[in-house]
Amino acid sequence: MxxxxxxxxxxxxxxxxxxxxxxxxxxxxxxxxxxxxxxxxxxxxxxxxxxxxxxxxxxxxxxxxxxxxxxxxxxxxxxxxxxxxxxxxxxxxxxxxxxxxxxxxxxxxxxxxxxxxxxxxxxxxxxxxxxxxxxxxxxxxxxxxxxxxxxxxxxxxxxxxxxxxxxxxxxxxxxxxxxxxxxxxxxxxxxxxxxxxxxxxxxxxxxxxxxxxxxxxxxxxxxxxxxxxxxxxxxxxxxxxxxxxxxxxxxxxxxxxxxxxxxxxxxxxxxxxxxxxxxxxxxxxxxxxxxxxxxxxxxxxxxxxxxxxxxxxxxxxxxxxxxxxxxxxxxxxxxxxxxxxxxxxxxxVPMESYLEYGNVISNKIKKGSFYNGEGIDVPRYIIDHNLKTEHIFFTEYHIGYWILDETPPTKPATHPSNITREELFPYMNNPRKSGVEELKYIMEVIRPKTLVARKGKKIFDKKLLGYNNYIDEYLENHYQLEATVGRGLIYQRLK
Incomplete structure (x- = not known):
């Protein structure tokens, strides 16, 4: 104020x-x-x-x-x-x-x-x-x-x-x-x-x-x-x-x-x-x-x-x-x-606002845009480097779908955490019955060419060991890290 x-x-x-x-x-x-x-x-x-x-x-x-x-x-x-x-x-x-x-x-x-x-x-x-x-x-x-x-x-x-x-x-x-x-x-x-x-x-x-x-x-x-x-x-x-x-x-x-x-x-x-x-x-x-x-x-x-x-x-x-x-x-x-x-x-009282004003100005000076955050920078990188966006899978920064004019690969993936909420699947009219089955369908059937995650953070809740073990192993065997943009990790599927 x-x-x-x-x-x-x-x-x-x-x-x-x-x-x-x-x-x-x-x-x-x-x-x-x-x-x-x-x-x-x-x-x-x-x-x-x-x-x-x-x-x-x-x-x-x-x-x-x-x-x-x-x-x-x-x-x-x-x-x-x-x-x-x-x-x-x-x-x-x-x-x-x-x-x-x-x-x-x-x-x-x-x-x-x-x-x-x-x-x-x-x-x-x-x-x-x-x-x-x-x-x-x-x-x-x-x-x-x-x-x-x-x-x-x-x-x-x-x-x-x-x-x-x-x-x-x-x-x-x-x-x-x-x-x-x-x-x-x-x-x-x-x-x-x-x-x-x-x-x-x-x-x-x-x-x-x-x-x-x-x-x-x-x-x-x-x-x-x-x-x-x-x-x-x-x-x-x-x-x-x-x-x-x-x-x-x-x-x-x-x-x-x-x-x-x-x-x-x-x-x-x-x-x-x-x-x-x-x-x-x-x-x-x-x-x-x-x-x-x-x-x-x-x-x-x-x-x-x-x-x-x-x-x-x-x-x-x-x-x-x-x-x-x-x-x-x-x-x-x-x-x-x-x-x-x-x-x-x-x-x-509005100290958070003062700090964010500084962040906005700093981003404008460094990157030429007031708009900031990996949810914006990652899609910009994908566009600038002509990466495949069809069936792209955002496990983090899923606002990127909106910026890239894409849609999530499945209904439960609209919010990434919904993939693990099996109790909700019957109300989505989802053909898969479990979260792990849904994740395997995305990774092994839809096979996204590009996947986005966050550096220093497990893709799913750390308590969900089965989900994290599966996707960590799958990324290691079938994807390579294309780029790190801020805290955003951009993976490309191996041919």
Whole structure:
């Protein structure tokens, strides 16, 4: 964030804030923090997979029919729309992601000002941008960014409106959230239970029940709309198995355990519980109850899945930052002599962005391009040296398929790690039944002329000895190393 923005914030009168000003500031902060990552090949491998799925849709193939990934279709629709309009543009994908983060934070601000002061709401929104953009692989566009945007927008409507048409609209948005990331069904279900309880035991029982029915109707309308394209093609079973059955099978995978989620779940419960116990957060507030219900639903989804990656927490931040901001505001004010220290720390928060700005400038000086990363440099090398790209196999940097106008060799290879997720094969309509069989099919039947791996890293998870032993031995006997580009290893098949 530059000095001019800080100067403006320093003399800001919070009571004079309007929505346009808040949105402008949030967009400036979001774009500033995320801008240097607009030029990165990828930050998280999942984003590369979403891009491939979106491109496949643009090419006329519904999700799960040509390529396959474990996300509902609205995730891929975001990327498909941008690719359709702007072509193959990392910049456009990340720019709209930055705007989406700003809008999510704006709706968070809107919810917060119904509960607390404008000052607390404003800084909650600022930190909502930070927490959705920093501290891990959050600078790309993840499915969590998209689903959280829809959910916070829906919650905003539920906080401000109390008639049937707006409950229906919120239901549409909640449906979009779930059809972006299925685990959001848990907080939606918890919200439904809350409104059902309020309908039977609160005031205006009939109106509350009617609103709940309209919200549920909107929710199921969205779900049904995602099925229509598959119904028209006679592929409804593909939609059902990929969207609903596969995630349940994935949550029962071998590396998933509810116990692994306890550090995250326990920390959030401890923070909220302490705030309620110390009366820093007013439990009697209906809007605080709504936030708490949503947080509980998200935490339950983490426990059920048995896994919490860093980007999963994006779903929590808007809902947990509001009560935490309220609690912090009730602590003794910071002494004047420490305020300069706080300002310096605030400036240092986006340190990852500063480092990436340096990386972008360095890459421009050395290689003549702002765009950087092996996912870009490796395909450039392949093009410059006229290497064979037909049936190319990216075990790493698979965004390279997109740059080279190629597709993964098989459905499970859309995301390289899916090759090892045998529990998902039945839902892909995949003829091979095991991961090793799939890998052998790629290497021995498709026989890619070019294979890309990563230096210093096993091709598959180090726990999967059978996979790694097979492919290491196969590469040694049938391939030679053509080039090393950064950390990218480019192998050519022996004649």
């Amino acid at each position: 530059n000095a001019a923005v800080f100067k403006k914030l320093r003399f800001l009168r919070y009571q004079d804030l309007d929505w346009k000003t808040v949105l402008l500031i949030l967009v400036i902060v979001s774009v500033f923090v995320r801008f240097p990552f607009f030029f990165r090949d990828y930050v998280d491998r999942d984003e590369s997979t979403f891009i491939l799925m979106g491109q496949s849709w643009v090419n006329g193939h519904l999700p799960y029919t040509q390529l396959w990934d474990l996300k509902p279709p609205i995730t891929f629709l975001y990327f498909a729309i941008i690719i359709k309009i702007f072509g193959k543009s990392f910049f456009a994908i990340r720019l709209f992601g930055a705007v989406m983060v700003a809008l999510t934070s704006l709706f968070t601000y809107g919810v917060a000002i119904k509960i607390t002061t404008k000052k607390v709401a404003f800084w909650t929104a600022i930190f909502c941008v930070f927490f959705q953009s920093l501290f891990g692989s959050l600078q790309g566009v993840m499915s969590e960014h998209i689903c959280t945007f829809f959910f916070v927008a829906a919650l905003y409507l539920l906080v401000y409106q109390n008639d049937a048409k707006w409950f229906f609209t919120s239901g549409l948005l909640l449906g979009l959230s779930v059809m972006t990331k299925l685990n959001m069904a848990y907080p939606v279900f918890c919200l439904g239970l809350y409104f059902l309880w309020e309908g039977f035991y609160g005031n205006h029982a009939w109106k509350n029940i009617k609103n709940l029915v309209f919200m549920g109707t909107g929710f199921f309308v969205t779900i049904a709309c995602t099925a229509i394209p598959y119904y028209l093609q006679g592929d409804t079973q593909v939609w059902w198995k990929s969207v609903f059955e596969a995630p349940l099978a994935y949550s029962e995978g071998r590396f998933h355990s509810p116990w692994r989620t306890l550090p995250y779940v326990g920390t959030i419960i401890l923070l909220l519980g302490s705030g309620f116990y110390l009366k820093l957060i007013d439990w009697k507030s209906k809007n605080i109850q709504l936030l708490t219900i949503v947080v509980i639903g998200i935490l339950i989804s983490y426990v059920q899945s048995g896994k919490v990656n860093g980007h999963y927490l994006i779903q929590l931040y808007p809902f947990i930052l509001i009560p935490l901001g309220m609690a912090v505001a009730k602590l003794p004010p910071i002494q004047k002599k420490y305020r300069a220290v706080i300002a310096v720390l605030l400036i240092l």
